[in-house]
Amino acid sequence: MSMTDPPAARLSAAVKQYGALRALDGIDLSLRRGRLTALLGPNGAGKTTAIGLLLGLQTADAGSVEVFGQSPRLLATRRRVGVMLQSAGIQEVLKVRELLALTRSYYPDPRSVADCIAMAGLGELMERRYGQLSGGQQRRVQFALAICGRPELLFLDEPTTGLDIEARQGMWKAIRGLLGTGCAILLTTHYLEEAEALADHVAVIDRGRLIAEGSVQDMRARVAQRRIRCLSALSAAGVRQWPGVSHAARNEAWLEIVAEHAEPVVRRLLEEDAALSELEVQRAGLADAFLAITAGDDARPVPEAA
Known part of the structure; x- marks a missing residue:
């Protein structure tokens, strides 16, 4: 989709106040x-709170909220939206x-039952009562209900909590398929590797303000550090004293190091431990960037991105 096309949903200078608490402080966000x-x-x-405004569950105290250019509270708007919340x-x-x-009966052109079953992995669950399912199975059902109306805008709030690896990978595949149809998706997750794997765009908010926004690569580029991992007899406490090393620790047999520049640290590792093996060097991930951004140094508002 062209970036010149109007967004599926938008918060513009949105403010939401709960007594003395300002939950949202002039946030701009485009989906x-x-x-x-x-x-x-x-x-x-x-x-x-941001999701509640976009769903029309709450009203902004200032600023504006649009979904498909209209109020999110309109029935015609809601029929174009799918929702998977933590509290179902x-x-x-x-x-x-x-x-x-x-749930399919609420929509004018619902997705077929067969497609819902395949996308959410419900094959063996159809005759089971919802209350008898495990937490992970219930999340799969909730996902099916969220996508059964062919949503053009989909909200996924911690969608893979409780899922095993196979079910999580299946949901990721279904989400990527929805993106291919032009669906706009807002994801919240505590699994930052999930955001790193799926997100085209990342928005970080703290204390109701947008403090960073951009692609996953943009976020990772804000952190220069590298992660070094190897099998070595060197002391973690000793390595921690090396110039440029911000962290070193043992994880079972592995020596794990965080450094701003990998090359001098790797060179010294090889010089001091001739038996060193299984050397790995990785750049900062989204989790590292998130921690750095929310730590305070980068906690400042940014202009709205396209």
Whole structure:
């Protein structure tokens, strides 16, 4: 989708106040078609409030909220939106088959039952009662209900909590398929490797303010450090004293080092331990960038990105 196209949803200078607490402080956020935006922030940063405004569950005290250029509270707007929240409020006595049929009936052109089953991995669950499912199985059902109406805008709030590796990979595949159809997706997750794997765009908020925004690569570029991992007999306490090393520790047999520049540290490792093996050097990941951004040095508002 062209960046000149209007966004699927937008917060513009949005403010939300709860008594003396300003949960959102003039935040700007655009969700674009065919793009997954990962909304990251510490607990209490304002993520849930931002989603509540975009869903029309709350009203902004100042600024504006638009979904497809309209109020998010309109029925016509809501029929174009899918939602998977942490608190689902689903009838536990109903079978999965019944829940899917009921939810599909709300939409004019729902996704086929077969597609919902395949995308969410529900094959063996259709005749089970929702309340009898495990937490991970319930998340798969919630995902099916969120996508069954062919949403053009999808909200995924911690979607893979409780899922095993196979189910998580299956959901990631389904999410990528939805992006390919032009769906705009907002993801919140505490699994930063998930955001790194899926996000086209990252927005970091803290204390209700947007403090960083850009691609995953943009976020990672804000942290110069490198991670070095090897099998070595060298003391972690000794390596920690080397110039340029900010952290060194043992993880079982592995020596793990964080340094601003990898080359001099690697050179010294090889010089001091001829038996060193399994050397790995990695650049900072999104988790490293997130910690650095929210630590304070980078905690400042940024202009709205396209």
